[in-house]
Amino acid sequence: MILAIDIGGTKLAAGLVGHDGTVAEVRRAATPQGADAETLWRALTDLISPLGVSGVEGVGVGCGGPMTWPDGVVSTLNIPGWRGFPLRARLAARFPGLPVRLHNDAICLAVAEHWRGAGRGYGDMLGMVVSTGVGGGLILNGRLVHGRTGNAGHIGHVVVEPEGGPRCGCGGHGCLEAVARGPALAMWALEQGWTPGAASASGGAALPGGATTLVSVGVEDRAVTARGLAADARAGGPVAVRAMRRAGRALGIAIASTTHLCDLDLVTIGGGLSQAGEPLFGPLEEALREHARMEFARRVKVLPAALGQESCLIGAAALLLAGDAYWPT
Numbered sequence: 342m343i344l345a346i347d348i349g350g351t352k353l354a355a356g357l358v359g360h361d362g363t364v365a366e367v368r369r370a371a372t373p374q375g376a377d378a379e380t381l382w383r384a385l386t387d388l389i390s391p392l393g394v395s396g397v398e399g400v401g402v403g404c405g406g407p408m409t410w411p412d413g414v415v416s417t418l419n420i421p422g423w424r425g426f427p428l429r430a431r432l433a434a435r436f437p438g439l440p441v442r443l444h445n446d447a448i449c450l451a452v453a454e455h456w457r458g459a460g461r462g463y464g465d466m467l468g469m470v471v472s473t474g475v476g477g478g479l480i481l482n483g484r485l486v487h488g489r490t491g492n493a494g495h496i497g498h499v500v501v502e503p504e505g506g507p508r509c510g511c512g513g514h515g516c517l518e519a520v521a522r523g524p525a526l527a528m529w530a531l532e533q534g535w536t537p538g539a540a541s542a543s544g545g546a547a548l549p550g551g552a553t554t555l556v557s558v559g560v561e562d563r564a565v566t567a568r569g570l571a572a573d574a575r576a577g578g579p580v581a582v583r584a585m586r587r588a589g590r591a592l593g594i595a596i597a598s599t600t601h602l603c604d605l606d607l608v609t610i611g612g613g614l615s616q617a618g619e620p621l622f623g624p625l626e627e628a629l630r631e632h633a634r635m636e637f638a639r640r641v642k643v644l645p646a647a648l649g650q651e652s653c654l655i656g657a658a659a660l661l662l663a664g665d666a667y668w669p670t
């Protein structure tokens with residue numbers, strides 16, 4: 342059993358993950374906003390404390406980047422109170438004698454899909470997440486590719502619109518993330534006259550996750566907005582459909598390049614936007630087939646991620662439970 346921890350800008354989660362990938366005793370809490378480093382640490386330890394950790398063999402953590410890896414000193418973008426916070430060392434002191442492994446949350450999502458999700462049995466895959474940001478993890482020959490600094494797989498900063506593309510948080514422009522991240526896409530849709538919730542409130546298709554009407558969505562509520570846009574696109578809202586087409590084509594172009602570079606079998610896509618279904622995946626496939634022209638690249642498949650909200654916990658546990666497949670020896 343592994344104590345698995347998922348740390349994001351809006352929520353914290355912790356649970357116990359068995360060797361077969363099943364998750365038990367999941368606890369969740371909101372990430373304290375505007376809190377200092379020690380307040381954040383207390384929120385995390387308060388979350389973990391009630392868990393029965395007597396049989397735990399190790400601690401696995403998925404955390405938003407950036408971070409130094411494998412040291413696990415985190416400066417999570419959406420948690421301003423943690424700048425250079427030694428999260429791995431603090432957890433190691435809290436659980437003496439147990440191994441503690443920490444990786445980027447997008448990497449953990451990719452690992453989870455490969456270990457127990459849609460990528461099971463595939464040798465060469467890219468696991469992507471399209472949400473507040475666009476991230477990924479690359480698995481080649483059945484093993485996670487880390488890179489020297491742990492940053493391999495950062496597909497969000499592959500350039501898809503070199504001429505006149507939007508500014509990116511990295512300082513560049515035209516990156517996939519600058520085009521396809523939920524908030525950027527929602528902003529683009531609002532500029533084009535999108536009324537959040539209008540299409541899905543008028544009898545549109547329900548999302549698998551439940552949310553149907555998202556009338557009072559504000560653009561500052563990033564996760565909900567991306568899901569709201571996805572819901573409106575599924576319901577046929579014309580601006581939302583165009584926004585999904587914009588994101589889908591950018592994703593297809595980036596995936597085509599990555600497929601040629603890495604000889605991929607499979608790409609999985611998780612995160613709020615992946616629930617858009619055909620309005621996203623149709624244009625994605627179209628752009629992918631336009632650009633993935635080499636014979637070997639035509640086999641690549643793109644699938645929605647199979648695991649749900651516990652995916653990061655499962656991937657964090659797999660850092661310890663899968664031998665050296667996802668952690669360097």
Ligand SMILES: [Zn+2]
Binds near residue numbers: 516
């Ligand atoms: Zn960028």
